[in-house]
Structures are given as structure tokens and as C-alpha cells.
Amino acid sequence: MAHTVGIKDVARQAGVSVGTVSNVLNRPDMVAEETRARVLASIERLGYVRSESARQLRAGSSRFIAMLVLDMANPFFVTVAKGAERAAREAGLGVMVCNSAESPAEEADYLALFAEQRVRGVLVTPADTTGRNLESFLRHGIPFVFVDRVLSSAEGCSVSVDDVAGGTLAVRHLLASGHRSVTYVSGPMHLTQCRDRRTGALAALAEAGLPAEALQHVEAARLDVASGIDAGARLLGLPERPTAVFCANDLLALGVLQAMYTAGVAVPGEVAIVGYDDIEFAAAAVVPLTSVRQPAERLGRAAAELLIEETGAAADQHEHRSIVLQPELVVRRSTLGPRAAARPAAPSA
Structure with missing residues (x-):
């Protein structure tokens, strides 16, 4: 040897x-x-x-931040991680990124591993909405920041995007385009993001004087393209096909778009589609996708900066904060009617 x-x-x-x-x-x-x-x-x-482990034992702290996200196959979380990594590198730290796959059980396993490794701190987008996983992790005294999820500043730091406002932007745009009923395609509704975006959609309907029943709901198994294709097939099988679809993220929207394209249903002529996140693939789709843009890289950077502040030399002066960023609607061809399609797409507030 x-x-x-x-x-x-x-x-x-x-x-x-x-x-x-x-x-x-x-x-x-x-x-x-x-x-x-x-x-x-x-x-x-x-x-x-x-030996980093030996150095860590002597110093009592690690030079690594752990980051646990819902789905590393989603480009949104890749961009969030990129923002966190840049902030960490500027502080001389590394980032270890892990994927819970939207599973509370896998989340619990990773949090236990982070505690064993004595990481400096954890950035986490929780899959477990009961709070039990975090409650167990808190016993280890390792600082954490919630990413893409609101947390009371009394409990810890968080950085999120106002998903209620984002849902309102999406459906308000569809209603302004002449649609009077919208189908919301979500991922699992135990995820806060899916629930908040639906709340925003309902708020837009109420603002327009329409009943909550004007929002149909199709729940997909996951927030990915395959689940979007399945949801699209279910939409096509409804007795009355919707003319407008709002999806909880762009991967679902791209799947719905693919299902419509395969079935010969014109987008946006017969069905208008809005996604969420504004990942790079949204603009590159066969029909460029209207989407609610989240400032993903800024989200990750801000979260890492809060964690670095809490674990740094001035940790005793740190105060927990909840930062809420604002989304914006980016309008593209997937929601533009025949007349409007001749005009160039532009971001809409």
C-alpha cells in the first residue's frame, strides 16, 4: 500500500x-x-x-457549507447552487451540494450525514413540511438557512421568492389575455411552493371577480418533464379542454407543451401555457415559454451570505433575517394570440 x-x-x-x-x-x-x-x-x-478532517477537529469548524435542494435535475436549483458557490468561494469556503429528490426520508438521511461531518452550516430547501427533520437537526447546533422557503426570523434565516405574487402575475396575465378559466398544474401539494403559487392564482381570479371554481387543478407526481407530459395527457382527456394552463414550474410546462405538440394542439392558438422559474430552456422551447422569473442566482448568493455571516468572525453580532425577493413575468409566444404574436415579446410587470 x-x-x-x-x-x-x-x-x-x-x-x-x-x-x-x-x-x-x-x-x-x-x-x-x-x-x-x-x-x-x-x-x-x-x-x-x-487532512481536512484533522484540521477540522483542531479548529472545531469546517470550511464546507452543505446545500440540500429538492431536485438537482431542475436547472433552477443548479442556478441557485451556482449563486451560493460563488459567495462561498469569495469567503474561502466550499459547497457540498446534495439532492433530497423531494423525499423527507432522504432529507433526514442527508441532515444526519451533515451533522456527522460537522459541516460549517447548511443551506436547505425543505422537503419535509412537518418540521420534524429540522427539529432533529437543530440538536447539533449547526447553523442553517432556508432557501426558497420563508421562515420566521425568530427561528432562523431564510431567503425566498414571493410565490403568491408570482402565481398572481401568471394568472393575471392569462385573464388579461381573455381567458376566463385556468387549469393549474402543480407538483405534490405538500410542497409550500406549489401551495403558494396556487394561492396567488386564486387571488388573481378574485381580483377579476371570478369564482375559485374557475381554477381547475391537476396535481402531478413530481416537478419534472415526464410528470408534465402525463399532466398534459390528462388535460387532453378532460370533457372540456382548458384554454389556459399555469404550471408550477417550467419543467412541468415544457412537458405539457410537448403533450400538446404531440397531440396536434396549437400553442398558444388553442391552449396558452405559463411556466415558473424562467430556466434557460423556457426561452429555447419550440414555442418559447412565458414564465414567472425567479432571481435564482441571487437567491443562492443571498442565502450563502447569511450563513457565512452567521458562522464567521462576527457571528455574535448576527441577527436572523428573512429576505423575500420579488418575481417578474416574462411574456413569450406561448401565451400570445395570433394578433399579438406578430409583436415582439417583452417582460411584463
Whole structure:
């Protein structure tokens, strides 16, 4: 078995004490420049890599933030993670991204793993809405920030987007386009985002003087394209096909769009579709998709910055905050009628 190079090997090679090597790694300003250069040359020559777990035990903290999202196959969460990673790197930290797959059980397993690894803190988009997973995790004293979910500032920090406002924007736009009934295609309704976007849709109907019954609801198994295709097939089988569909995210909307395209149903001529998130694929679809844009990268960055603040040198001055960002509607061809389609699409407030 190959010998693992340790700090003693570096000290022997450089002709210095183990303490001097440790100072070069952790407190380089305490070491003379010539000695520091000799130690670094030995590290390079021997290929020494410090043990993060050993350093962590000595320091009592990790240089890694854990991030647990609902679905890493969703480009929205990829962009959120990108924002968090950029903020972490600027602070000299790394991000370990994990996927709960919308499963409370998998979420619990990952939170237990994060506690075992003594991560610096956790960014989490909860799959468990009962709060039991988080309650168990809190016993370990590891700071956390909710991402894409509102949390009372008395409990901790959170960064979210106003999904009620987003649902209102989507359905208000469809009603302004002449539709008088809308079908909402959601993911599992135990997810707060799905419930909040429906609440916003109902608010738009009430604002227009229409009854809640004007919003039909089709619940999909997951927030992905395959579930959207299945939901689209169910829509096509309804006794009265809807003329407007609002989907809880863009992946569902792209699936519904594919189902309509396969069945020969014109979008937007026969059915108008609005998505949510405004992922890159929304604008590149065969019929560019109208979508409610979330500031995903800013969401991730803001959450990481709150966590870094809470775990940094000035942690004793940290105050929990709940940051709520605002969505915007981006109008594209999937909701524009024959006359309007001739005009260029533009963002709508």
C-alpha cells in the first residue's frame, strides 16, 4: 500500500519542526519568508495534502457549507447552487451540494450525514413540511438557512421568492389575455411552493371577480418533464379542454407543451401555457415559454451570505433575517394570440 505523505515527512524534508510546517499552513505570517518558501517547496515536491478532517477537529469548524435542494435535475436549483458557490468561494469556503429528490426520508438521511461531518452550516430547501427533520437537526447546533422557503426570523434565516405574487402575475396575465378559466398544474401539494403559487392564482381570479371554481387543478407526481407530459395527457382527456394552463414550474410546462405538440394542439392558438422559474430552456422551447422569473442566482448568493455571516468572525453580532425577493413575468409566444404574436415579446410587470 502506498505511503501517505504526512506533516512529519514535510518537516523532515524541509529540515524544520512539525510546528513550523503547521504555522506555514495555518499562520504563514508567523514564519520567516525563506523558511516558508522552503516548506512550501517540500510540500510541492512530496505532494502533501492536508487532512481536512484533522484540521477540522483542531479548529472545531469546517470550511464546507452543505446545500440540500429538492431536485438537482431542475436547472433552477443548479442556478441557485451556482449563486451560493460563488459567495462561498469569495469567503474561502466550499459547497457540498446534495439532492433530497423531494423525499423527507432522504432529507433526514442527508441532515444526519451533515451533522456527522460537522459541516460549517447548511443551506436547505425543505422537503419535509412537518418540521420534524429540522427539529432533529437543530440538536447539533449547526447553523442553517432556508432557501426558497420563508421562515420566521425568530427561528432562523431564510431567503425566498414571493410565490403568491408570482402565481398572481401568471394568472393575471392569462385573464388579461381573455381567458376566463385556468387549469393549474402543480407538483405534490405538500410542497409550500406549489401551495403558494396556487394561492396567488386564486387571488388573481378574485381580483377579476371570478369564482375559485374557475381554477381547475391537476396535481402531478413530481416537478419534472415526464410528470408534465402525463399532466398534459390528462388535460387532453378532460370533457372540456382548458384554454389556459399555469404550471408550477417550467419543467412541468415544457412537458405539457410537448403533450400538446404531440397531440396536434396549437400553442398558444388553442391552449396558452405559463411556466415558473424562467430556466434557460423556457426561452429555447419550440414555442418559447412565458414564465414567472425567479432571481435564482441571487437567491443562492443571498442565502450563502447569511450563513457565512452567521458562522464567521462576527457571528455574535448576527441577527436572523428573512429576505423575500420579488418575481417578474416574462411574456413569450406561448401565451400570445395570433394578433399579438406578430409583436415582439417583452417582460411584463
